[in-house]
Amino acid sequence: MRRPPKDTLESNRIVTRRALVMGAAQLGLMGALGLRMQSMQIEHADEFRLLAEENRINVRLLPPDRGLIFDINGVPLAVNEQNYRIVMVREDAGDIEEVLGRLTKLVDLPDEVVARAIEEINRRSPFVPVTIVDRVSWEDIAKVTVNAPALPGIIADVGLSRHYPQGADTAHVVGYVGPVSDYDLSRIDDQDPLLQIPKFQIGKTGVENKLEQTLRGSAGTRRIEVNALGRVMRELDRIEGQSGADVQLTLDMKLQSYVEARLEGESAAAVVMDLENGDLRAIGSAPTFDPNLFVRGISVADWRGLNEDIYRPLSAKSVQGTYPPGSTFKMITALAALEAGVLTPEETIYCRGFTEVSGTRFHCWRSSGHGNVNLHESLKQSCDCYYYELGLRTGIENIAAMARKMGLGLRHDIPMSAVASGLAPDRVWKREVRGEEWRIGDTVNASIGQGYVLASPLQLAVMTARLATGRSITPRLVHSINGIEQPSGAGESMDVNENFLRRIRQSMFDVNNHSRGTAYGSRIVVDEARMAGKTGTSQVRRITPEERARGVTSNSDLPWERRDHALWVNFAPFDNPRYAVAVIVEHGGGGSTAAAPIGRDITLQALYDGEPPLSAYPSNVRGRIAEQQERIRNRVVAGQTTNTRA
Structure with missing residues (x-):
């Protein structure tokens, strides 16, 4: 059916009107978009450029x-x-x-x-x-x-x-x-x-x-x-x-620098301990090295030089090194015997130059012997045979227990690398670690600080501090953290007879101050600074019967690595102890000649808080000491301690 012409005309007018409206809307939208694009491209260009460049x-x-x-x-x-x-x-x-x-x-x-x-x-x-x-x-x-x-x-x-x-x-x-x-x-x-x-x-x-x-x-x-x-x-x-956090150590840098300078030329270590609180005032190890090399990135040549050096400059010998303590251990054996009631201080034991045990001869350092000696003389002259007898009477269990009480065979808790425990051996240790039973000869050797006994210079300093004070002093290296003081190491009174300790101390005094004492040449001559000490010489090789028959080879005629270790411990002043000192000179020969003079010099430096007067030294060594002081003074003042490798 055909629509009337009038309806068709009206319909066309409606379509045309809608088209115009839609066209206008589209033009308006396009105009708005154009204005927005203009704003984005011109007015906000920098902002959107950052976004376009994938900022994140x-x-x-x-x-x-x-x-x-x-x-x-x-x-x-x-x-x-x-x-x-x-x-x-x-x-x-x-x-x-x-x-x-x-x-x-x-x-x-x-x-x-x-x-x-x-x-x-x-x-x-x-x-x-x-x-x-x-x-x-x-x-x-x-x-x-x-x-x-x-x-x-x-x-x-x-x-x-x-x-x-x-x-x-x-x-x-x-x-x-x-x-x-x-x-x-x-x-x-x-x-x-x-x-x-x-x-x-x-x-x-x-x-x-x-x-x-x-x-x-x-x-x-x-x-x-x-x-x-x-x-x-x-x-x-x-x-x-x-x-x-900032950390303050107990070290006294002035004393620390002196110790390092004094050890120059040796493979050695030394520890200085404050007897009031256990503070470690100096911990020296020689030779040493420049730590800044490692921060910057050490060269292959420098690393090889340090790592292959036979004197081991990278090792902190003062806490990592363990050595047979030799005669510095004799105070432990003596105290163990006294506490066990198997010895009186005045009792004498005859030394003929050796002691025979189960068909084996154990020799004294003096081949001709010391004759009859009591406790005082045995320490003063360091008679070995006296302590062989004490070891046999006392037994290894009592000796080991006393060693631990005095700080040996224990790992002391200070923040340094590889702090050694040392060794105070007994029957249980040998059975568990070596799978063997303890023998009587082991006790004889241990009684003079040889055999399986091992101690670090730090442990020997602790031992000396406890002998000097009668307190269970422990070493402290950190004084404070962010200003907060850390616990003191002063310790409490130990369960050891004070009478016996006084006997030991007086004997140590005569080691240093009696003309027949083994360290008389390294004494301090001013009364207010006199020290008490003990020498030690520990063997690193076995002396065969054949060698003894023809005469024991002197250390000076041996290669360096086969010479005896030299040890020394002391406290000072004798009447009012302030410091304990321990020294080890690796393969240094005799304790009296190699280690004791170093210990004496370090002790005086600590007591005088700097360079001591020459009048504190025996008159026969003052010229040499003056030259030594001048050499060390120049080095320390210049900050150029040359005791380094690489």
Whole structure:
């Protein structure tokens, strides 16, 4: 059916009107879009350009300042210094080899440095900054900064690096830091994200290692906006980390430097202990090394030189080294015998130069013997046969128990690397460790500090401190942490007869101050500083019957490594003890000639808090001492102790 013409005309008018409305709406929409595009392209161009360039927010860790280390007087032992470095973030860099190639045109980088950097970058998470090179000059930093747009992912950074201003003098005590290694990560259960930062420095040895958690601090964070090229556009916010705690040690740097200088030329160790509180005023080990070499990255040649040196400069002999204590152990055997009731101080024992036990001869150091000797004379003249007899009477169990009571055979808790336990052997130990039964000859050897008995210089200092005071003094190396003083090591009175201790002390006094004492030549002649001590000489080789028959070879005629160890312990002043000292000179020969003079000099330095007057020395050695003082004075003042390797 056909529509009427009138209806068709009306329908066309309606369509035309709708088309016009829709067209107008479309034009309006297009106009609005055009205005919006104009606004985006012109008025907000910078803002949207950043968005178009794929800006993103990065969160980066801020390593905290490592805590500082000081001596008892506030002298800095470990500090932080500024260090300019160049780092790369892989996810911002794109083609890392191309970017590093551009970098090498600006900064002189050896091929091996670039190769190591690429290996490290590929091993790490893409967002972790990897140090390409550190300790660069300000000029190099400026070049990198100016050329930043052409170096995506490269950041010129400034951080802190560890420095040891006292150098070799504190190397074995303070230790050193170094970059976190895969080995470090495998052996420590520490989830701190700081450890994932390549070349982040942690303590490797000494106090730096043992107090790592205390010194490290906690990380801060930095939120930054970067563009697709890795260029930092702005810092959004920053939360600073918490610095590590400052640590004050008990060391007296002036005395520590003197000890290291006095040990120069020897393979030796010495410990000085304050008898009031157990504070360790000096812990010396020779030869030593410069710890700053390890912070900067030690060369292969330097490492080989240190590692292959027969005098073992990397070893802290004062706490790690254990040695047969020799005759310095005789006070332990004497006290054990007195406490067990098998000896009276005045009882004499005859020495004919040897003691025969089960068909074996055990010789005294004096082949002709000492004749009849009591406790006092046995210590003064260091008669071996007297102590052989005491050992047989007393038994190894009583001797070992007394040794432990006096601080031997125990690991003392100080924050240094590989602190040794030493050994106070008994029947149970030999059965469990060596699978053998204890023999009577073992007791004879142990009675004079030979055989299985082992002690470190630190333990011998503790033993001497307990003999001098009658208290269970323990060594303390950390005086305070962030100003909070740590527990004292003064100790309580021990369950040892004071009468017997007085007898031992008086005998030790005559070792040093009687003309027939073994250390008379190393005495102190001023009354207010007189000391009491004991020499020790421990064998490191077996003397055969054939050698004894033809005459024992003197130490001076033997190769260095076959000579006896020389030992010395003392406390001073005798009437009011303030310090205990222990000295070991590896393969030094006799304790009276090699170790006692060092102990005497260190003791005087501690008592006078500096260089003592020549009048404190015997008149016959004052000329030599004056020359020695001058040599050490110049070295210590200049801060150039040469007692180093590498």
